[in-house]
Amino acid sequence: MAVAGAEPRAAWASRAEESRGRLFAEPESDGRSAFRRDADRIIHSSAFRRLAYKTQVFSYHEGDHYRTRLTHTLEVVQVARSLARALGLDEDLAEALALAHDLGHPPFAHAGERVLDACMKAYGGFDHNAQSLRVVTRLESRYPAFDGLNLSWETHEGIVKHNGPVAGPLPHAMAVHAERQDLWLWSWPGAEAQVAAIADDIAYDVHDLDDGLRAGLFTVDEIADLPLVGDIIAEIAVRWPDLDASRFIHEIGRRMITALIEDVVGETRRRLAAAAPGSSDEVRRHEGAVVAFSAPFAEAERAIKAFLFPRMYRHPRVMREMEAAGEVVRALFTRYMADPSALPPEWRAGIEGRAEDGRARRIADFLAGQTDRYALAEYARLFDRAPELR
Template sequence: MAVAGARPRVPWASRAEESRGRLVAEPEYPSRSTFRRDADRIIHSSAFRRLAHKTQVFVYHEGDHYRTRLTHTLEVVQVARSIARALGLDEDLAETVALAHDLGHPPFAHAGERVLNACMADYGGFDHNAQSLRVVTRLENRYPAFDGLNLVWESHEGIVKHNGPLAVAPAGLLPHAIATHAARQDLWLWSWPSAEAQVAAIADDIAYNVHDMDDGLRAGLFGLDELAGLPLIGAIIAEIRAQWPDIGEPRMIHEIGRRLITVLIEDVVTETGRRTGEAGVGSADDVRRAGRALVGFSPEVAQAEKAIKGFLFPHMYRHPRVARVMEDAGEVVRDLFRRYMADTEALPAEWRATVAGRTEEARARRIADFIAGQTDRYALAEHARLFDSTPELR
């Protein structure tokens, strides 16, 4: 039976049987494609499990129903698979990139990343996207034959550049983990990624716009009347109120998100079909060489999506309540980094052994690895162990 919304595989889709392969050769299995195995490896990784206790916007103890980094990732996967299915792409590769896209996020969301990047300024900086590559190529140590997860080329490529080419950056400004890995594996940093990776990237935008809006409404950071002036959302609110005049706010909030996701996905599918037809792509490498993103929103919807982001930035991410908590959370990360750098004896024994005898830069990188892998609650527990006073983050 055909799956609703699915279409035959398009010529420009990635194909597991044509994969450029793994850094360490492994036997293949007839029951699962290489892309499916990569997705499964990520799901079973320690780094993936830890996302359950990492902040999306609200710290874990602020409420049980707010998104975590894990639930956000699962929502990105759902959107990515829906788009990939409708376009005739490889759903497993789109899922793999979506599953991996936030593996490198440190505790406390973007506040933790900004502080860790500042702490690492003299040592090559810190970037969560590059750290995701480091996680899957070096830090997950589960297999006897190799470090990392030994994913296929297409998965590594999607993790590194799902947001676009990187080789346009001035020499020496590539994130440390990516520059280091480039010496082992050529990921075509100059090119656009596969269509599946581009799908994962736009699915991330769709998921966090819609679901951060949902969390912000439920947290009382802003109200429906403030959203009603936004393009797309205003029309959706009017439609719902006309159809269901007595609808309660909780159901209204859910219905707005449900309808908005549908509009955004359908627009991406239509616009991507237009762009790929115009570009005349006939293979996955044609997508890489196209010179621009082929997966995207139409100009009208892109403007509306930009307006939604423009609303969420001051009303949610910079809301005084959120900003206050994130400022304190950033101090926790800064305190931990400085303490570990000044006194490696403060590190747990297994991490202390990994920094012994290393240069200052290498020591800083391993400490960044340790902090980036911490969950919110572990970071707070470490801070309480090492310092007399720890913020409550409320």
């Protein structure tokens, strides 16, 4: 199935000219849509730059060729824009949501998040999706008239709901923001947010297999029984029987991305034809997701994740490093709580007068914004020793 070339903008696409607007009114731009401005603001943010030194799976000192949180994000952007273009959606909004989806991640990937959530258990917990919203609405300090980036309603909505409706007790940052802005937490998000979410799945399934193979955590033979992956490996072996290992691995990833994108485009077109939404709000009110894998590809994608969980994310080599990294986060949180004077002046300002939960949230904001290397440097500064992550 060919997906090259943009369709005319679809009825179900978000429209920047019909945006629900920003929290703080601003003049419109003559040359850029509201969603293009959102994407540009995220690219120029401090939080986005810091993603370059935040772990995806392997920490930055493992090597220069493994994915970081930033390169992962850029791969998600590429997939999201490809899907949005093929489906007649707003590419700029899809890009903005892909750019923003991991802004709230603390250092050391999910290990850092688990530890920080445990440290914050008595104070409302910590959730990286909610923290992404907090970054773009409060923590970025660039503009004289407001905190945050003052993004469009649709971008805020997609950051919060890219995985679907939000029910039950809200994470702290979402609960606080809900008092300022109604993001329709009960509904599905617009199609661009759904595209960004499935692009995240496609990108990390493919690049984690690639990184795992190159790191020697498993071999091509060991993934040859996986659905979809096995067929691709067999096709490459027939077409290029003498292909060197590096190119073979690259070809696996390239073909996987193509197959997964084509499947999502086909399945999404089928669902949209059946639902026939006449607007982006009708997508939101639909009873389920409109952007999805077909049933066979959804099963294959689950099998890839099921393989990666024990063979990569829980591999002893990765676990040893992440457990040590988690202890860095725990030690820093404990030290900052006991001794706020250990914080930099700009983060220490006003913290003494706060209640304990407010002090803890301020410290969590500071910790979540740290890169891996900054956290390691802070640990060495405060404890006069360097943690061993290898």
